[in-house]
Amino acid sequence: MIEAKGLTKRYGKKLAVDDLTFSVAPGRVTGFLGPNGAGKSTTMRMILGLDNPTAGDVRIGGKRYTELHHPLRTVGALLDAKWVHPNRSARSHLTWMAKSNKISPRRVDEVLDIVGLSAVADKRAGGFSLGMSQRLGIAGALLGDPEVLLFDEPVNGLDPEGILWIRKFMHRLADEGRTVFVSSHLLSEMALTASELVVIGKGRLIAQSSTDEFVTRATESSVKVRSPQLDRLRAALDRLGATVTAEDDALLVSGVSSEKIGQLAMENQVTLHELSPQRGSLEQAFMQITGDSVEYHADLESEAQRALATTN
Ligand SMILES: Nc1ncnc2c1ncn2[C@@H]1O[C@H](COP(=O)(O)OP(=O)(O)OP(=O)(O)O)[C@@H](O)[C@H]1O
Numbered sequence: 001m002i003e004a005k006g007l008t009k010r011y012g013k014k015l016a017v018d019d020l021t022f023s024v025a026p027g028r029v030t031g032f033l034g035p036n037g038a039g040k041s042t043t044m045r046m047i048l049g050l051d052n053p054t055a056g057d058v059r060i061g062g063k064r065y066t067e068l069h070h071p072l073r074t075v076g077a078l079l080d081a082k083w084v085h086p087n088r089s090a091r092s093h094l095t096w097m098a099k100s101n102k103i104s105p106r107r108v109d110e111v112l113d114i115v116g117l118s119a120v121a122d123k124r125a126g127g128f129s130l131g132m133s134q135r136l137g138i139a140g141a142l143l144g145d146p147e148v149l150l151f152d153e154p155v156n157g158l159d160p161e162g163i164l165w166i167r168k169f170m171h172r173l174a175d176e177g178r179t180v181f182v183s184s185h186l187l188s189e190m191a192l193t194a195s196e197l198v199v200i201g202k203g204r205l206i207a208q209s210s211t212d213e214f215v216t217r218a219t220e221s222s223v224k225v226r227s228p229q230l231d232r233l234r235a236a237l238d239r240l241g242a243t244v245t246a247e248d249d250a251l252l253v254s255g256v257s258s259e260k261i262g263q264l265a266m267e268n269q270v271t272l273h274e275l276s277p278q279r280g281s282l283e284q285a286f287m288q289i290t291g292d293s294v295e296y297h298a299d300l301e302s303e304a305q306r307a308l309a310t311t312n
Helices: 040-047 088-101 106-114 130-142 160-175 187-193 211-218 230-240 257-266 282-291 294-310
Strands: 001-011 014-024 028-032 054-060 077-080 149-151 179-183 198-199 204-210 224-226 243-248 251-253 275-277
Touching: 001 040, 014 040, 014 054, 014 198, 028 106, 028 160, 028 187, 040 054, 040 149, 040 179, 077 130, 088 106, 088 130, 088 204, 106 130, 130 149, 130 160, 160 179, 160 187, 187 211, 187 294, 198 275, 224 257, 230 243, 230 251, 230 257, 257 275
Parallel strands: 014 204, 028 179, 028 198, 077 149, 149 179
Antiparallel strands: 001 014, 001 054, 198 204, 224 251, 224 275, 243 251
């Protein structure tokens, strides 16, 4: 469990992280979304004790990072996959990490196996592809068998196979009951990977909710209706004040729930061939929410606060 309360970081005049309060629960993958410069890396660095908050605090399992006796056994992180010394082999890099954290050298072979690098364990890390480097970084994060894992943009630059591997791996870690917090600006990827989202913009919290809720709340929801008596249904919808658009042999209705449309159809003896709520994509939701419109920001911030109030 990660809990941030009023987390704030100021660099000179720049407020990089502004009063962030959110929590990340175990047993699921939580995505950390925000446009470039939103403050994701700064937040992750504060979780890991690499930067001190200007105000507020962030705890892992109730403790600040600096209070953890064996940090690597509590929290593992992949921040930058390319920080490994290029002349070191994967095994010697991990052995060095294990030694300096009092972790049994046996664990090195275990994590190499978990991430599928056993066959290249003695090769120079400098010759690794990005995908292999990411796996090595993840092996390092797993060394202490930690409950909490942080990944900063883990799929950046990976090919589809590498992306799929990371996605499945995150799910596996969450299924093992771990807390998995992963930042990305690849929204469609997050929609497939994360079941929960923490969304920030300009250092501030915009939303914390399930991925489904986030998309439904942020994109205009409409309902597609097909019927052999569309004209009659349309007239009834017009009387109700719904917004109706004709689309091929169907109507797209917004402002009225699918339940209400079904009820209306029955009351007007209209046969329905389709009644399907249309969902927006995570991209649409994200662009709408983090777009530059100040008014919209204000709206969603209060909406986010309401959402938080109901979950607290
Ligand atoms: N050490 C620093 N000194 C001054 N400003 C900083 C420092 N680190 C970050 N910033 C600024 O703080 C803001 C947040 O940066 P941060 O890297 O946390 O964002 P991010 O969401 O991770 O962005 P990206 O997706 O581009 O990595 C940016 O405006 C950045 O320029």
